[in-house]
Amino acid sequence: MAGVLDSVNQRTQLVGQNRLELLMFRLNGSQVYGINVFKVKEVLPCPSLSVLPHSNRVVRGVAYIRGRTISILDLSAATGGRPLDDIAKCFIIITEYNNTVQGFLVKGVDRIVNLNWEAIHSPPKGSGREHYLTAVTEVDNKLVEILDVERILAEVSPASASLSEALVSSGKREDALNTVLIVDDSSVARAQIRKCCQSLGFETVVLNDGKQALKHLKGMIADGQSPLDKYILVISDIEMPEMDGYTLTASIKNDPAMTNLHVMLHTSLSGVFNQAMVEKVGADDFLAKFHPDELAKRVLKQLELRQAAA
Incomplete structure (x- = not known):
């Protein structure tokens, strides 16, 4: 675990020829999920959170990290699962999407794997339209689900798509x-x-x-x-x-x-x-x-x- 936490910042600069590095993590249960390391700024044990009144149910609170206040989103709750419990033992993945920085609360962080994008596939057609996946892959004979973070963020804090x-x-x-x-x-x-x-x-x-x-x-x-x-x-x-x-x-x-x-x-x-x-x-x-x-x-x-x- 320490190796993952220490190495994320040094590895976010990878841009290969049709390759990516995937940070694997878990929510509730044994299912493994993934996020592109290129989006990750840092991984930390979950700090003390300040709860915001009337905030979206997915937002577990805010944390003051590296001189800025960051919203912490529960990825399990955001994808339709039960909220993570005992968050003091959880981790947060600090990411940057669409010029905004946010933290994702996860139960545990596994490791980083280097993959070719050809090994990453679209979700099965029979999975319906309500899932939160952009892709799936297989690592060590186990299915890894790659989350549609843009959809999650759009549901928590919708951005206007209207033109002037x-x-x-x-x-x-x-x-x-x-x-x-x-x-x-x-x-x-x-x-x-x-x-x-x-x-x-x-x-x-x-x-x-x-x-x-x-x-x-x-x-x-x-x-x-x-x-x-x-x-x-x-x-x-x-x-x-x-x-x-x-x-x-x-x-x-x-x-x-x-x-x-x-x-x-x-x-x-x-x-x-x-x-x-x-x-x-x-x-x-x-x-x-x-x-x-x-x-x-x-x-x-x-x-x-x-x-x-x-």
């Missing part, structure tokens, strides 16, 4: 080139981006991971259709099962038939984001989630550039 009136009034797109390809494994993120683009009058095609997206684009080319003739741009998450956004971007940019397709990496990897990696894979743009007006402005700007070039 000035942007909405820009009107419907009448251009032939009016479709945006959205690639994201989080159902919440997909819905947010789709709503933003559709509010501007754009059509959308939505896929769950980089492997699906690349297959879709290559299928278009095989059928004699250029992705550049259909899509104004690709908006892709970075963390996705099967194939991450870095690998998807590099695959697009290395294909002569798609190299000029505009790719925006749109991710909750804020704060520790590796700009050098974005440049290495050839992404055209990067935006931290989720700022609907800024996203809309960049989509409209890309349309203007394509129209000017045409």
Whole structure:
């Protein structure tokens, strides 16, 4: 355990070629869960918490850590389970998502494993729509469930996905080139981006991971259709099962038939984001989630550039 607690900060900078490091932890029971180490700032034994009156039931309290006050969310309660008990013996995983820092209360932290994104798979289709998973994998012959943290945060503290009136009034797109390809494994993120683009009058095609997206684009080319003739741009998450956004971007940019397709990496990897990696894979743009007006402005700007070039 000490090795995990001591090493997390030193390992958050890993950005590999379609690889990730997964911090495994437990809630109530024996099921193992995972979170990408790249999102983790620190792991600590749970400190004394101050309870906030009238707060969301998932928020167990706040803690003063490293000079800032951080909300502590019970991951078991947030995913429909019973709240964790005896929290003095629990741990908190301090994370940064979407430019915010929060702590997740867990029963215990196991270890860190290094995996290829190809070993990470979407949840089984029979699992329904109400689960809190973005992916599953197997470690030592045991199922590891990777939680949809963006959905959890959206339920605790919903972010507005609405555009300003000035942007909405820009009107419907009448251009032939009016479709945006959205690639994201989080159902919440997909819905947010789709709503933003559709509010501007754009059509959308939505896929769950980089492997699906690349297959879709290559299928278009095989059928004699250029992705550049259909899509104004690709908006892709970075963390996705099967194939991450870095690998998807590099695959697009290395294909002569798609190299000029505009790719925006749109991710909750804020704060520790590796700009050098974005440049290495050839992404055209990067935006931290989720700022609907800024996203809309960049989509409209890309349309203007394509129209000017045409």
